[in-house]
Amino acid sequence: MAKNIVEEQTKTGDFYGRYIDDIFMTWNRSEEELRKxxxxxxxxxxxxxxxxxxxxSLPFLDVQLTNNNGFS
Structure with missing residues (x-):
């Protein structure tokens, strides 16, 4: 399952990281495409x-992460 998501992220230069069962990823396409x-x-x-x-902005592994250049 994760392999398919990683392959999708690799195509667009986005970031995918995972720790046990927590996943963090960036997305540079539309929110509609991400939800799909x-x-x-x-x-x-x-x-x-x-x-x-x-x-x-969201918490990941007890750290609050904020993207000032992304979704508005």
């Missing part, structure tokens, strides 16, 4: 579901 990708990922396996948050 994540909703599609949630259909890959019936017992695995991704919970996600789309924002310019």
């Amino acid at each position: 990708l994540l909703d599609d990922v949630n259909t890959w396996h019936p017992n695995i579901k991704l919970d996600y948050k789309i924002s310019n």
